[in-house]
Amino acid sequence: MEISLPRKELFDIPADVIYLNGNSLGVLPKGAAERAQNVIAEEWGRQLIRAWNTAGWMALPQVVGDTLAGLMGAPVGSVATGDTLSIKLYQALAAALDMRPDRRVILSDSGNFPNDLYMAQGLIRTVSKSHELLTPAPEDVMDAITTDVAVVMLTQVDYRTGRMHDMMSITRRAHSVGAVMIWDLAHSAGAVPVHLTATNAEFAVGCTYKYFNGGPGAPAFIYVRPDLVMNISPALAGWQGHDAPFAMEQDYRPAMSIERMRVGTPSVVQMAILQEALKAWEGVDQAEVRAASVRLSERFISEVEARCPQLSLASPRDPALRGSQVSFAFEHGYSAMQAIIDRGVIGDFRAPNIMRFGFTPLYLDEDDVVSAAKVLEQVLGQELWRDPKYQKVARVT
């Protein structure tokens, strides 16, 4: 079956909005509200505690994990879901450090999403105190991958600039010096083709509320390369990852599968919403998603550059080096972003001066990006951003 993009009909998008922020929080899939209603009123309300079995709540995280695996070039049984990206990253990092006990360097980069750095800092403070977190500039990462490095931990697509790391070559380089590779796919999976098996990385983590449209606070995921799963002693040894969660044994005994990466009771309502959201991907070719993403991004850049000389491109110009977002630098970016949001074009702002726009091929078309560029042109050309209501108010803290 040939699926053509976009599939706007699967989503509820406000008529007065052009949404270029799906890289931050995806839009509402049409089935989500009804599914949540069913889980709440029927499964929770009627089946009550029995729903863990009768409604399949216990199995749901793995069912959803398998669907995600299929969207990222990973085999069934290699992806667990639940918790938050922070927790899943912590699990991956703790397991990775366990694999290289004689090395002390965690290598990331200065373009990583700060939360990943925070979680690493917390782990170092708690676990080892002797590990060191290095964050060279993204373009210097390759050279920094030396035999001192225990773990290379990178986010594929930079949350500010959209710059994209080459997963294949970096993973290969990490392995060549004996380091373990962790990829954070938060800003890429669902928009940029990810081939986890081909990449050969040991771990990948990500969230599902961006390109996967799972909703605010949707569960996160962790991929573990199948040959490694059975050797991992989870740092967060929760009962849902126990081999016999209902046997109530006194000692932790990890599940004999990827399910050992589960921790506590999953947020069932949000897991169900995520499962519903992932239906929008049925039959979608990831290569087609990428092609559409590049087409939309390229069109946006050319329209904006033609209309808005005030802005300068902060993303790589070569689409091969870019994820599914485009950023422009503008001194008054904060105010300009408020002004275009006020006119229905929703992107977002990242300090100090980045106006960021995400492209989600499932529900955006070229008319959308041209319209968005026109609004930008109006706001910048007429300096509408100077309106006092768009100025940043200093927070009193």
Add this chain to the structure above:
Amino acid sequence: MEISLPRKELFDIPADVIYLNGNSLGVLPKGAAERAQNVIAEEWGRQLIRAWNTAGWMALPQVVGDTLAGLMGAPVGSVATGDTLSIKLYQALAAALDMRPDRRVILSDSGNFPNDLYMAQGLIRTVSKSHELLTPAPEDVMDAITTDVAVVMLTQVDYRTGRMHDMMSITRRAHSVGAVMIWDLAHSAGAVPVHLTATNAEFAVGCTYKYFNGGPGAPAFIYVRPDLVMNISPALAGWQGHDAPFAMEQDYRPAMSIERMRVGTPSVVQMAILQEALKAWEGVDQAEVRAASVRLSERFISEVEARCPQLSLASPRDPALRGSQVSFAFEHGYSAMQAIIDRGVIGDFRAPNIMRFGFTPLYLDEDDVVSAAKVLEQVLGQELWRDPKYQKVARVT
């Protein structure tokens, strides 16, 4: 305002069910489905990313935490919500061990919910390898609290027997030897009065899907004694606990409040449902909840003992030593539980032979417990549990 219990009118309970499992998963509060609908369709669907501010998503976990604090005798600003109980316990335990770096014993008991033991085992395996987890029998805990103990980590009410620890005397004993106290309130808060400030314990954690009726996978909570918060370096150093989560600084800097115990993006839909569920507690006097709980439990015990000589009480007979659940031992407990569930009386079974019944004063009355006892009498007297359909099927694993 005088509130009388139960408040059945606030909940959607199936007409053909007597629910004695609210100590495992609470029933559906009437406003929950509508609230979820509003969060999904209106806040997520219409306001999209803006809802973090416009719908108050960012503040919501703290608002909910403050409500919970009020229900547990703790001040505003002392309870954070999010994640799962497993994660919150891990945070408390990591912080507690940090406070006693020269001690190596974590003291729990063999009646603790196994998950708490698992999380401690995982933390030991990852963080220290030199700590030791001791689990004496519950009745021996007091004597085991010695100057070797870094942390006493106990669940107030035993998930199998309902036996209740005395928080005041155990906490006092822990402090007398210089140990840190962590209480897990999963099986008590919302049914047994908890006075966290009076107890003087350093930490408390719990889940909200039992007596608080937050729904399957509802967010957990952590209480930190206010004088300690500012000295905690969170092991799970997530961006939502950063002092300036949107400043995107490279280094973790904990929030100057209980919010430093936040980790990743909260499950917004479930957090909103929990907030709605907690409205059922408005104006409720915790002492009245306890009185009703004791009344219901005592009535159930006397009805069951008069009607079902086959069962033997596995809970303490003295209500002062019991939480809000009653357990009976019966060799064929598994089958008997299936048989009464089939007849609309929902309790649960815990290996090897425990039939467990929870009492939730917010939505149970004495007629319910008498009716439940009559069903038990019928199932046991007529040996209806012998029906092949109620027998445990050996799992092929």
